[in-house]
Amino acid sequence: MSGASGGVGSAVQLAKACGAYVIAITSPRKNQQLLELEADQVISRDDNLVSILGGNSLDVVIDLVAGKQWPEFLQLLKPRGRYAVSGAIGGALVELDIRTLYLKDLTFYGCSVLQPEVFQNLVNCIEQRKINPIVACTFPLKEIHTAQAVFLEKKHIGKIVLNVAQE
Known part of the structure; x- marks a missing residue:
């Protein structure tokens, strides 16, 4: 796999x-x-x-x-x-x-x-x-750029989650 x-x-x-x-x-x-x-x-x-x-x-x-x-x-x-x-x-x-x-x-x-x-x-x-379920980390939607940067580092295991609920 x-x-x-x-x-x-x-x-x-x-x-x-x-x-x-x-x-x-x-x-x-x-x-x-x-x-x-x-x-x-x-x-x-x-x-x-x-x-x-x-x-x-x-x-x-x-x-x-x-x-x-x-x-x-x-x-x-x-x-x-x-x-x-x-x-x-x-x-x-x-x-x-x-x-x-x-x-x-x-x-x-x-x-x-x-x-x-x-x-x-x-x-x-x-x-x-x-x-x-494997969740590596969670970010509020307004931090989508940070979430993308973490994704591109390829150091995580599991999903990177964006919380779209209103804050």
Whole structure:
């Protein structure tokens, strides 16, 4: 899972709640925090993923970043593997050798619009304490520029929340 420490870092908890073995990709300074979220393994985003994990070693890749690691993710997927993406902060344009798609019989998923029952299932997981929402920090709306600066520093884990309630 790329972007495991970001705003959708709760995906680590969700994957664990579903019984998955989770390999989180992040910056080294966030390793311990992701292990505390129950990631089974943490790898630096600067490492060569194929060298560490081996080609054709994963059933599913959840990519919350996209960008330069795209080719490695496809190498990691086993034949009939599944790739899901819901972010492109690492770069929106990637190159695909179409032969990789059809020779490995891969399935790609874009994950931005979910069925209504998915949100209810998420709420149920929170209520049952299977997962805990991760809030890195909260800012009043008038401090949106500060919130953006904190986001760009990439030192946080979880969501940066803007409080839009009138003060």
